[in-house]
Amino acid sequence: MRNVWLIARRELASYFTSPIAYAVTAVFLVVVGFFFAVILYYTQEATLRYLFGNITIILLLVGPALTMRLLAEEHKSGTIELLLTSPVRDGEVIAGKYLAALVLWALMLTLTLGYPLLLRLYGNPDLGPIATGYLGLLLAGAAVLALGVLASTITANQVTAALVAFGFSLLLWLADALQGVLGGTAGEFFGYLSMSGHFDDFTKGIIDTSHVVFFVSLIAAALFVATRLLEARRWRP
Numbered sequence: 001m002r003n004v005w006l007i008a009r010r011e012l013a014s015y016f017t018s019p020i021a022y023a024v025t026a027v028f029l030v031v032v033g034f035f036f037a038v039i040l041y042y043t044q045e046a047t048l049r050y051l052f053g054n055i056t057i058i059l060l061l062v063g064p065a066l067t068m069r070l071l072a073e074e075h076k077s078g079t080i081e082l083l084l085t086s087p088v089r090d091g092e093v094i095a096g097k098y099l100a101a102l103v104l105w106a107l108m109l110t111l112t113l114g115y116p117l118l119l120r121l122y123g124n125p126d127l128g129p130i131a132t133g134y135l136g137l138l139l140a141g142a143a144v145l146a147l148g149v150l151a152s153t154i155t156a157n158q159v160t161a162a163l164v165a166f167g168f169s170l171l172l173w174l175a176d177a178l179q180g181v182l183g184g185t186a187g188e189f190f191g192y193l194s195m196s197g198h199f200d201d202f203t204k205g206i207i208d209t210s211h212v213v214f215f216v217s218l219i220a221a222a223l224f225v226a227t228r229l230l231e232a233r234r235w236r237p
Contacts, residue, residue, distance in 0.1 A: 003088045007096025008103070011070065015104055024065050025108050031058055036115050046123030048116060049203045052133045055112075056199060059141055060173060064165035066104060067148025070097040071230070072161040090230045094223055098149045105141045109134060129205035136202025139215040140195060144169045146222035153226040169195075172218075 015021035035054040043050065119125040144165075151165035152158075176194035191197060195218075198211040 003092040004096045004099060007088070007093060008099040011097050011100030012103060015100065020065075020069070021104060024062055025104075025111070028058060028062055028108055029111060032112055032115075046119045046125040048119070048125070048130050048133055051115070052137060052203045055137060056140060056173070056196070059137070059144055060166060060169050062105075062108075063141065063144035063148050063169060064151070064162040066101045067145055067152050067165060068158045068162035069152070070101065070149055071152040071226075072156055072158045091227045094149060094153075094227045094230060098146060098223060101145045101148070102142055105145060106138060109137055109141070126205065129203060132205050132207055133203045135207070136199050136211075139202075139212065140199050143172075143195060143215050143218045143222075146219040146226075147172070150222045150226040150229075153229045 032051070032055060036048075036051050039050045039054070116125065116127070116130050119130075120127075147168040148161075148165035151168060152161040154164060155161050172193055173195045175190045176197045178190040192214075195215075198214045201208050201211055
């Protein structure tokens with residue numbers, strides 16, 4: 001566990017010593033602030049449900065931006081060889097890099113807590129759906145970041161890694177669109193794989209354990225495959 005934290009601290013330091021964290025966070029906050037103002041102006045409702053839906057769209061772009069360099073840059077610069085020959089396990093490398101991205105995503109969400117405070121100050125929002133909505137965003141973000149880490153393990157090109165991560169995330173987010181087209185067992189299967197379908201209940205104040213299990217399973221599967229791919233590289237001649 002110590003190695004995981006050391007790698008995570010290294011990656012967090014790397015985020016904040018480059019423009020990446022600042023640029024992505026700034027763009028995220030500006031866009032979210034814009035949506036918050038527009039939605040509040042037109043709906044006149046003390047709720048963040050509509051805003052949460054828009055944040056998930058932004059997440060599909062932010063997630064790949066945060067993860068594209070995690071392993072792709074190591075591959076391109078050749079430092080991955082040094083990392084793999086150090087006394088750390090492959091799973092610790094993946095977990096540490098993933099943890100750094102997850103901490104940054106959690107920090108970005110924390111910076112948006114001023115919006116529910118504003119609603120509380122000037123209105124009477126239902127805090128239950130707001131709290132569960134943030135939990136849903138954290139889980140959905142964690143899943144997208146895990147897919148991003150997997151994509152970054154596949155290629156040494158950061159742009160390619162970002163595009164692959166975006167493709168993975170978009171396909172799983174819109175998987176329920178195939179449910180009505182295919183029907184039957186295949187349709188139910190793709191409906192279950194839909195991240196948006198598992199996310200929606202959180203914005204309604206509902207915490208269904210099946211949704212939590214889905215996101216946790218998706219995260220574990222993506223990180224497991226990423227670890228196996230990194231392990232294969234270790235033994236590649």
